[in-house]
Amino acid sequence: MSPTDASAEAGTTARTTDVGTCSAPGSADRPTDLDAGPGRSGRDPEWGTDSEDTLELRLPDEFLALIADETSDSNEELSDGHGTAEPDSVARPRDDLLDRIADWGPVTTSVGVFQLCPVDGEGDLPLISRWMNDPAVAAFWGLSGSRNMAEDHVLAQLAGDGRSVPCLGALDGTPMSYWEIYRADLDPLARHYPARPHDTGLHLLIGAATDRARGLGSALLRAVADLTLDKRPACARVIAEPDIRNTPSVSAFLSAGFRFSAEVDLPDKRAALMVRDRSLRDLL
Template sequence: MTAHDTAWRFHAHPEGRVLDVRLEGTALKVTPLDGDRHGSTWALREQPGTPRLEWLGACAGEPDEAHLLAAIEATFQRHPAARQLALQSPLPTGTRLVDAGIVTPVEGALPTVAREAFWQWQRAWLPQPREPFAQRFVVTQGKRHPLRPAKPQGTVYRRHIPWLGKTLTLDTIDIERDLPAFHRWMNDPVVAHFWEEEGDLARHRQYLEGIAADPRVTGLVGRFDGEPFGYFEAYWAKEDRIAPFYDAADHDRGWHALVGEARFRGKPFLTAWMPSVSHYLFLDDPRTQRLVIEPRADNEKMIRSLGRCGYAHVKEFDFPHKRALLGVLWRERFFGEALWIPRADPTAASPAPARRHEPSLEDIHANP
């Protein structure tokens, strides 16, 4: 077997670009796959505790920022337990990575990149990062909340999943393109068990048109290597039905999910898409400090899966249509504990044993 065959591979997507990262020995090579731009070469010194990333380019030059982001992300993927890395490289002109707190100068030593800070840098995963929307308050149906920005269009998040060897994307829903799959998923018995939205194509078109017209909610389609597998609804909690049941902050977000394709159900995929949805919602607005979710309270396995991904089990409460459990994920915990890395066991205790068997989140991934 050749060195080419044994190379460690990774794809990075900073600022919407596609960069192939290959590690052969200590040489980390970043090659664009979206054009004929030049590649770059780095050295990854795999020292204990704090890996060191060195740029091997021209002494008088500086690396492309996208290449630097790709090399940093690949280093943290290669060393998932590392909380920081040492960076031996000239910084791109403008030093916005320093200004943003991603790179920290250290007197008498190499600058460092903290994992917790880097994973909050929008440009590494969002093709079209947005500045925080200016805060102005409005009242909708008696609820006072910040005016929300226009909903995004197209691909909003892209991340390579090393243990699957696939790239996960979140795309805003396009009714004409996505309606056939959405219609089929809603009529799947395991999805219908929770969503209760079975019906004909006209009903499902009307449903999606309602989501498109609602400034509170953004419909998203998840894809692995371009193949659609599930549907997600991200909403602003302050205007949602969940708001009366806890102290909803102005920029809290919540979400619902279903995985419609059976072959994408199971733990390896769940540990890819669930943290990715959380990651996207935290990146979309840096003022978002909490994510909330409200699965059925008697679905023990689903709640345990949420615990693996960092959602604390706060309390049970009653919606008109179900008894629910409030799950909350804090920004500080997600980034501080690197919750995008799969965990073997729940990180929070489960509530009382289920009163009756429900399909697990690993089985159906549905929580309307």
């Protein structure tokens, strides 16, 4: 996963669920803003007085199932007398950890009809790579330069177990943004905040500079956060972690119905932990 915050509202990019730009952890195998890190840095962040952000110690069922699957696979490899993994042709289908994003369908927003479309193999990669090389986006995502950097970042998610799904966002039928919808409770980010089962994270970048700083970021963040809550009944919270210095991005999240929960030290940045609660969605 790769860290970065871009603010769509201000023409800057936000990498961890941000507005007109991005906010994102990439795949679980690549380090990124939310990705693998040693844990919190020296001081503990202040979690504030919100009683909803209490530590949840129970491991998610999906996480336990993944551990069980790995253990089962290891035992099968040892018992077959060869110690080799199953060939791809007989590999077990992976579980869908995000409730089939491809089936979520379009949603009508204040700025048009919007739909999340999971990245389709290599056909979408050149467009994503071009967006990643926009200086405003590159400043936060860190995936500019060689086309392989952006492509490897996306392909690592496609090859993963489904805990992070890269998507193109189409507005009125035109691809105009890149999203990563991920299981925050199964992501290394969960080491840095009181995660709860089925917490779902968002990362966003808006591709064209002409689509930034005109309210699209806030409108789409609200729409996608609410779509996530509608399509994932087990999810009670949508999470984002823009860079605390990215004031326009944090402001856009607030405008999209997220609340500021805490400042969190991540491996590559100090982030503002933003939360959209199912219980508060009609109030914010």
